[in-house]
């Protein structure tokens with residue numbers, strides 16, 4: 311019987327010891343997920359930007375696919391990838407500023423703005439190079455507005 315209790319105590323102790331490690335893993339995974347999402351944004355925006363600048367030949371189909379992807383990606387709910395405790399003052403290897411969690415309604419506004427600009431790009435991208443070029447500025451500005459407020463500069 312005493313052995314049974316000792317085993318239980320050990321099991322509880324082990325659970326208590328691993329719990330914070332698991333929480334840390336969950337936060338790490340969320341950071342990796344949101345940074346990966348940002349890279350998906352950047353890949354698709356990059357194709358559109360290259361066409362807008364004449365670095366890549368304009369192709370209506372390629373432009374439409376990139377813009378469609380970006381419209382889908384910017385409209386997913388990214389909230390779960392930003393758990394409390396995943397800011398750059400609390401944990402390393404992230405550039406998300408604590409201000410983001412202090413201004414969640416504004417973050418939502420900025421996310422809605424990028425989704426709207428991406429939808430406008432989706433409508434324009436297949437419609438010729440001038441239409442694509444007209445839509446790229448507002449889209450880039452929507453990315454930049456959120457970075458300026460809530461992303462630390464690269465060190």
Ligand code: HEC
Nearest residue numbers: 345348351352355404405406417420421424453456460461
């Ligand atoms: C609502 C806010 C918001 C919007 C809109 C936004 N970003 Fe970000 N972005 C962030 C934050 C916060 C980070 C820092 C994430 C981290 O390091 O955990 C970031 C990081 C990045 C990174 C670096 C990822 C890494 O691995 O360090 C890239 C690239 C990026 N964003 C591209 C874009 C592009 C392109 C757009 C527009 C299509 C965009 N972002 C729109 C908030 C935003």
